[in-house]
Amino acid sequence: MNYKQATAWLFAQLPSYQQKGAAALNAKLEAITDFASYLGNPQQGFKSIHVAGTNGKGSSSHMLASILQTAGYKVGLYTSPHLKDFRERIKVNGKEIPQEAVIRFVQNHQDYMSDHALSFFEMTVGMAFDFFKSQQVDIAIVEVGLGGRLDATNIITPKVSLITNIGFDHMDFLGNTLALIAGEKAGIIKSNVPVVISEWHKETEVVFKAKAAAVGAPIYFASEFVEKPYQTDLLGAYQQHNIKGVVGTLRYLEGFNVTSAHIKEGLSKVVLNTGLMGRWQILSLHPQIIADTAHNEAGLRIVMRQIRQVQYKRLHMVLGFVKGKDLKAIMSLFPVDALYYFTAPKMDRAIAPEELVAAAQEYNLFGNTYESVSKALRAAKKQASKEDLIYVGGSTFVVAEVV
Secondary structure (H helix, E strand, O other): OOHHHHHHHHHHHOOOHHHHHHHHOOOOOHHHHHHHHHOOOHHHHOEEEEEEOOEOHHHHHHHHHHHHHHOOOOEEEEOOOOOOOHHHHEEEOOEEOOHHHHHHHHHHHHHHHHHOOOOHHHHHHHHHHHHHHHOOOOEEEEEOOOOOOOOHHHHOOOOEEEEOEOOOOOHHHHOOOHHHHHHHHHHHOOOOOOEEEOOOOHHHHHHHHHHHHHHOOOEEEHHHOOOOOOOOOOOOOOHHHHHHHHHHHHHOOOOOOOOHHHHHHHHHOHHHHHOOOOOOEEEEEOOEEEEOOOOOHHHHHHHHHHHOOOOOOOEEEEEOOEOOOOHHHHHOOOOOOOEEEEOOOOOOOEOOHHHHHHHHHOOOOOEEEOOOHHHHHHHHHHHOOOOOEEEEEOOHHHHHOOO
């Protein structure tokens, strides 16, 4: 078995959520608990920070990893989804898990994973935890895949939990109110483990406080902290919200020596230290091409606000989405004076470009359809002048095809 065959086997066993949606969700922790036991409970072999949220959990996870690396610690980082290569999900000090380790894990545990019909995500969580233990990391930053309460990562007992922004996304199985969604995210709050909430919302405060009180977890809202301003190499304006939660998390991380200097340097070198891609990533300057993985109403609202602050002659929007999004809410955010290039990422859950056109026209947004992201971007480049701005987004999987 080579690396290509190993990853192909992982993707083929059961439909991953990214491809098939709710059909890939087990919505219970028994399978991952049993798998971890079979592996020798590797999650008990390292310290961790657990990160959940609607938006910002990936950026926050990478910030935490970068800062702790800067402070001299050996840091594991588990995030999802990947953009280009499966190994992006599992890193130690910014270096992706070796291909040989992926192959070995699949070969050694293929029979168990197949016999127990594990989901793709359960397999990768087990692989990550096993790798982190074998590498003897000082701490691992573990990003929730979806929700929190029933997410496969929720078998860890972290040193600190962080919950970032709460917004409307994945409402078909997390709930259709902020309170219901917050209830699922609050599932990562554990007894005697401090939890930091990055952003305060009136609707969610009571949910988080109730869960924290029920399990005896100290709870802190980052909005209450008076922190010095920090800068980061992650260019999106929305990162300032994430920074508060990250700094607050480190404040309550016991047993680790992290100074203000470590925070300053770590935040300035997130991309260098962790290899993060797709967050307000500038791909070109003339014309300026910006790719961003914001994919729901809350995230896109912030991105559109930042676009309005950019100087350009004309705006070109290369957009694609996946099913399960509130297109009416999303389309209402986009400017009517932009040129639109509607497309679809290469996946089963992609919304057909023709459907996007129909939804967009209700908000006076007009453009053409393209059968692939690459063709849409090529068309935008052809029409754009050097003074124009091309934005590529709507889905993580659209961005994955251009970065």
